[in-house]
Amino acid sequence: MDLRQMEYLVALADEQQFTRAAAACRVSQSGLSAAIRGLEDELGTPLFTRTTRRVEPTDAGLALLPYARAMLAQSAAARDAVVHATxxxxxxxxxxxxxxxxxxxxxxxxxxxxxxxxxxxxxxxxxxxxxxxxxxxxxxxxxxxxxxxxxxxxxxxxxxxRWPVVLLCPPDHRLAASARVDWADLREQDFIDFEESWGMRSLNDAACAANGVTRRVRCTVNDVHTLLDLVQRGLGVALVPQHVASKPQAAGLVAVPLPPSATPNWVVxxxxxxxxxxxxxxxxxxxxxxxxxxxxxxxxx
Known part of the structure; x- marks a missing residue:
């Protein structure tokens, strides 16, 4: 076992998806998958159960997780101690x-x-x-x-x-079952969005204008978790970066992709x-x- 494998293990357990975990670790999805398989081979047991929608730790994976987090924390602390001493x-x-x-x-x-x-x-x-x-x-x-x-x-x-922008909506919303939504589908929707000082708000305003969508922003917030709560309560849909849709507070909501060619990325x-x-x-x-x-x-x- 090495630190890189521990990092990938923690990321996959947190993100519950290979694509998001690979993005968080800035590695290819195939590289992260190979590292996890190598760790499982070394330990002689599966660490994750894999389905088409989610990846979850097995009992063995859950047992290893606290030690993996401790190894990463100790490694960072060791590097910091050396720098502090010099x-x-x-x-x-x-x-x-x-x-x-x-x-x-x-x-x-x-x-x-x-x-x-x-x-x-x-x-x-x-x-x-x-x-x-x-x-x-x-x-x-x-x-x-x-x-x-x-x-x-x-x-x-x-x-x-950077992350793609997705539509976030309650599971009973008419667009929730769509494999992908077009911008035209967003006309006449009630939206929840951030205040104008947020980069996401100006990105959304520009993208909607470029795609002929006149928005009704019914709720304006200054906090991600409040936005998720309002979407959960059915007060509107939201356009958010993909990683926000993966937060635990977004559990139960549905993230629907938008057309890549007509949708800007959210850049940090x-x-x-x-x-x-x-x-x-x-x-x-x-x-x-x-x-x-x-x-x-x-x-x-």
Whole structure:
């Protein structure tokens, strides 16, 4: 057993689907599947049951999971301890993020940064991507994790990942049984969406306009879980990035694909100010090391 196999095991148990788990680990689906099969062969027992709709841990997989999580946590802590012993840094770091980005776990990232650089005073704020971009531009933030491609001209930004946009609706909705919906099917629907400062809202507005859909946004929210709750209660449908439809709070809802050629992707990026705090590149260095560790060409299984 190695750390990479443990990482894939945890991701597959959390996502319950090979496609989403592979995307979370930034590896090919075949690579992740091969690594899990290799682990099962090594242990001599299946770790997951596989169906066409879901992948779930077996009793053996559930028994291994806490040890896998502990191994990953100990590995990260060991790396952080080495860096902390050799680097001392003070000052402050101002970070912002939109909620539920999927591609990056910002609280976990900040936790790791704090372990490495305990003398740095971290200030964290959470709001919509358009507000975050503006705060980086005018110097109120050093780093922001955003879900928009708008208003980034002249700013330093790096794409971290992207997800397709899907329609989320209750199981009794007339579109829930569809294999795919066309944009024309969304006319006359009641929508739930985010406030205008969120990148998802402007993405949805632009996509609907481009496809001839005049929307009725009945409920406007500033929280992902409230949006899911309102959809659960039948107050409208929502257009969300695919990973939001996979959250435990979305259990019972139906995610229906939209036409890929006519539907933009939801893109997550880092945006940094110029000049930024000395500690800003070090935060991104931790993130970059984590992402590179997941690259497919480093697969050892």
């Amino acid at each position: 680097r001392q840094l003070s000052g402050e770091l101002r970070v912002g993020a939109e909620q539920c980005l999927g591609v990056v776990d910002v609280p976990s990232l900040l936790e790791r940064f704090r372990r490495r650089y305990p003398l740095v005073d971290i200030h964290f704020s959470q709001c919509g991507s358009h507000d975050l971009v503006e705060q980086v531009r005018d110097g109120r933030l050093d780093v922001a994790f955003v879900a928009t491609n708008e208003h980034l001209t002249g700013m330093m930004h790096t794409e971290l990942g 990026s880092t945006v940094t100010g110029s000049p930024a705090a000395t500690s800003a590149p070090l935060l991104l260095e931790i993130l970059d090391a984590e992402l590179r560790r997941r690259e497919p060409d480093s697969l050892t299984a």
